[in-house]
Amino acid sequence: MISNAHGLDNTNSFLLKSLGYSTKKLIKSYSHLNQKQAASTILNSSKGFQPIEFPWLDKTSYILTHSKCFNRRPNCKKQEVLENIFKYKNSLKKVPGFNWKRQKDFYNIKSLPQLKSFLENPTRGFQAKFRRNQETLFKTEILKYFLNSKNTFRLKLALFFQNHFVSTLNIVRSPQYILQQFNLINQQLMGNFKDFVSEITLDPAMLLYLNGNRNFCKRDESGECIAPNENYARELLELFTLGASKENGIGNCYSEQDIKSASLALTGHLISPKTGKVQYRKIKSDFNLKTKKFPRKSIFQEPCHVKGFSRKIPFNKSSITNTDSLIEVLFERRGQQIAYFITEKMLKEFIPSSTPGFQQEVFRIQRVFFKTNFKLESLYQGILQSNILVDSQNDFTITRSPLELAMGLLKSFHIKINSQDRLKKINSYLIDADQNLFNQGDVKGWNTGEDWINMSSLTYRIALAKFIFDDVLQNKCIENTISFKKNLNQYLLSQKIHSNKIFKSCNDLYKVRDLIISNNQIQMR
């Protein structure tokens, strides 16, 4: 019944407008333009970004993050924190997605001592419930935003960087900071990667996630800084810029000593509990009060020769004082590795690394990326203009992320999901399919491509697809499915699925649903 021989391209063409689109098809859809022109058109239309705002998040989220009372261990000793919560008690009550009236104990709090005793012994499950509701609401709102997003190429880039500079709701505990970071990512992704790294280093969500806000100093007798927190420094080098892999002749190009030096340079930042803004406190940094100097820390002293690179590493600077000079020296002395690592990681999102000519493309694109001083647009341009991306010889597919799968189906079949409950349900399927949005399992982020698939996740992915179809079919089978039928018809034609007896009854539609779901092409782009 289903012919797979030519179905591939058509499926992708059908899903062109959704997040789950194929970039190859997107380029080819500009049939009157050559590849270079098409790439420029896509890039130009991806510029400009209106920050996302969820007004209800403002005050409440801030309390969530900074009040120890809302952390796992109730500990409300600080008067100031208590006063803050009391001040915002009324705005807390207005948080949607949570029935505050049910939380009678909280609702009836009239005085500070009452609040204190409530928060020290909160209603059973109160805190957990509060956090869960905030997070779910945040995620359903962001799902709506994704669905309505016109520019899917830009969205794809934003999601790539959110999975690169990972910071999670679980640890940050503030949808507000997570949203702020997502906006930052969107603002930076058309700029320069070096600036991007500088900005993200001092982003509140990132400071919270990798303890940058706890990276202070103990002093030894000479006033020198000892025992900072190395968490951010290590991941900055291993995951965000240089990569740990020694495959392909690219060394990781950093040592344990480099991590120690970097963590010292990063000391002194914290988030003001009053304003939620990042502050720098020299006194908490490694500035030596006795010598009145920042100690100069040597970093990246080892030459790091990389096969295939002809450029010499500049040797004029290898010592750092503070955060700015760290990022400066990192990009100056390890720029080649950074360009290579980021280019390879991003290209894999568009072309499987097993495609013939993949490594040569990485070399070609990273060279331009490096030469333009890490201008991200040149990286995207390199990818969109790649020969192997559009080469008809390369008939590759890439496994969709669960989010791409959901968004692809919803958009392609013009399925409108307005109800909060259904969005919640989709969110919970995404979690089960191993894509807990803004909540990666660890700092490395989701492994993508075929790694999305295991026995457990695939089970949920199929269930997710079924849920999306059934949402249309179950309640409104007869009355409201005319446009849906039209879309199905279009899909079946594109898939060269030949069937005589469909679309007559609801049962027929269920059969069509099963045909689509059982074809693994909806799982791929």
Next chain:
Amino acid sequence: MKRRDFIKLTSSGLLAAATPFHSYAFDLSDKKKYLFLIELSGGNDGLNTIVPLNQYSDYLDIRPNIHLQSDQLNKSFHSQSQEFAFNPNLSSLFELYNQGDLIPLLGIGVKDSLGSKSHFKGLNIWNRGSSDLKNEGWLTQVNNNLSQIQYQNASSLIIRPFRGTPLDGSDDTSIEIKNLEHFKEHQGYIRTLSDNNSNPKFRKTIEFIKKLEIDLNSLPGSVRKINFPESDFGKDIKTALILTSQPNTHIPIIKLRLSGFDTHFNQLDRHKKLMTELDLGVKSLVQALKEMGIYDNSLIFTYSEFGRRPYENISNGTDHGTSNVQFLIGGGVHGSRTFGYYPELLSNDKDKNLMTHLDFRKIYASIIKDFFNIPLSDKNIFNDRFFLHKDYYDPSLSLF
């Protein structure tokens, strides 16, 4: 038994590693083995898991804020003429030690330059016994040897799959599962779908999902009565037991994961919670294995991608380190003794990390030979799979 070919060609084209285990005829049918792997994800802090009481004053010096107080350290024991104490929240593990069912592995880690303080590289090394990503997981070959007794083409079970496992590169499909009820529910629908999959990974996985038979009520009543912890870890243990107790089946390798050990800040509180979770989980697991009559054939092995720095950091936490403490637990184990020895807290490597005194691969060799009863190889072994050679086996680390 099923004979498999493991001949692998390296990138240089040379014959690199044939299977170290020949097609050896051994029979496990009357004595089914169960290896429970517990990954303590994030890098457990060994120093606060088993405290070296002989070095208590040094311990206080390097852990001024995040030490365990001496009056809490009453779960103490002597071994190798030294005194140690279990973390106060590890009461069941302490009991198991006293009953002779538990061996603390002291100073265990990755020797030589192989070690990594990266979560991801570190985990790969522990999973493979090697830093070479081309190598299979250390249990993969064991698994292939055990596949004569496989359960519907699977001889391993991975609860809550996440990143790599010691079974990477196996020919067999692992059962990868999170929630049995959900699985059964969705499996029903998946079984009604026709096979249209052109992609091999999808096809293989779907076929496997369709085929798997699971009886949710397989646990004997006495096990169902056990108080499994409410946590994800507790639920995962129960899921694992339901699957291991399926009728006419045997899954010899079961992998569980307890995460949250990356304690860069506020370690005391977080570690306390994790130790309690581990202790209650192991307690319920041991209880269940006893009720199921398979405790004597079971081995529980904990591991982490690395240990933590002995010196605390400014945030009352610890950064990534080297050598660690792990546990081997089982009814058949000759316990109440320790393997390896505790590193000197003040004589560190250049990065101020603890020295390693027990190569983790020695324990792998012991598990393969002693527990699974699979003879180690007497043939030349190439690459860094040397720990599968019989000469690498250390009789003083015999489990029984």
